Amino acid sequence: MATQILTRNEPRGGRIASATVGSDTAAPLAAAGTRLTFRRGQTIFYEGDAADTVYRVVSGAVRTSRLMPDGRRYVADFLFPGDFFGLSNGAMHTTTAEALCDAIILRYPRRLFEGALEVDRQLGRTVFAALCGGLSHAHERMLLLGRKTAVERVASFLLMMAARAEDNQVNLLMSRGDIADYLGLTIETVSRVLSQLKAQGVIHLSDPTRIAITRPSTLRRIAEGGVWRAQRSRPGTARRRTGSWPFTAEHR
Amino acid sequence: MATQILTRNEPRGGRIASATVGSDTAAPLAAAGTRLTFRRGQTIFYEGDAADTVYRVVSGAVRTSRLMPDGRRYVADFLFPGDFFGLSNGAMHTTTAEALCDAIILRYPRRLFEGALEVDRQLGRTVFAALCGGLSHAHERMLLLGRKTAVERVASFLLMMAARAEDNQVNLLMSRGDIADYLGLTIETVSRVLSQLKAQGVIHLSDPTRIAITRPSTLRRIAEGGVWRAQRSRPGTARRRTGSWPFTAEHR
């Protein structure tokens, strides 16, 4: 696996290949894809566009998001090399897709993709697994959004990002605003939590985009909610202990 | 479609058939399923159980949920006749499934289900569509959990439930606690919001389980966040107007 990792401000794309869905599994599609390049910030498709194409990241990174009428934004996903996006069961895209950094994207006509699904048993299995995985990931995130505190959300996010990187070095391609809209928080809260984690020595921030996880196990414990004293009152209903900020250092 | 609708306290299951995935699409599976009956509150499988079977609701309703170590609960889904559940990409179930009322469930060996997927092209298409639909529904819910207010969440939930019923009459099989854990709120907040909506004449509660939507369009507007004055400050970042409760009656 390539050692270079993209930074938000890096001028041109980095590692090609690897990730989520093995690049070889889409062999029959490979020839049919149109190779596109996008610069940082460029839009790939808009919410409401006809969903007659399917996309796959070759290099770089992509963000998909939705807007509510009053401007509240929801970041649906961050996509990295190997990831498919733009699949839809309806006629229109329900999200807007934008390049987080300069990126190379493959585009397939939807019907061709669906045709390949019918013919290629292996691709079918892969896509089935990817969809199941996506659903399971979505449930993980709904638990996060519905029941986790701000620290737990940010900790979970960092671990998620770290899972793709190596050496517990995370290089954020997305802004604090993107993270906030992904986690259901505000920019300020994300920033504050990162500062707190830094002050506790759990992470190290050399600059806003480069994060090193210095205590992975602590971060994992925080993410799982294990830092709060187990205290279930009525079983079967969410309830959490009260009190502020008791996770001083290495207590467990 | 059958007219009878289940109530939480109804002793025995009601309408069979219909819903989400047409019952005919699973024809090759039909013979292989084991018919099981569960009483209200009974567990169908536990989080952590081997995921070697797939289930489908015939009649009644099912709730899937997860617990965090400290007792916080997340309700993953409510399932109704026709719905599949228990699909997993891993070796274990990640949720616990319980009957919301007396229910009849079909159980299939997982490998048989997966085998049928490979052979039966129509079933494959159906399941693919169902998974895409599930993902899109999940995104809808993540937007709800991450960015919507308590009223907006409850309004969205009621509309979701109403979509399955008729005449805008919703019959809740689940408790306030279930709803709270589904929406990322508390029992008290759910109850208060329902009382507010009732006070505003948007809904009518004859008893806690029977809800009539008296002003569907208002409820829809509330659910979409259209009740708050559109006011985006920094574009691209969630921000909402401040102030309490300005949706007095029929303003718009």
Place this chain on the structure above:
DNA sequence: CGTAGACTTGACTTAACTCAAAGATCGTGG
């Protein structure tokens, strides 16, 4: 090297949560 945008930090506000207690409703058994 100055300016626009992104990030951080502080002070204050609020939507939703917690705690608490009073109604409803249910199911069971006498």
Place this chain on the structure above:
DNA sequence: CCACGATCTTTGAGTTAAGTCAAGTCTACG
């Protein structure tokens, strides 16, 4: 059939985690 305990729901009063508003600070880039 009705009484009674258990459970669920509603409502009130006070608290808090996270949001809002408002400066500052830093950084990248023209």
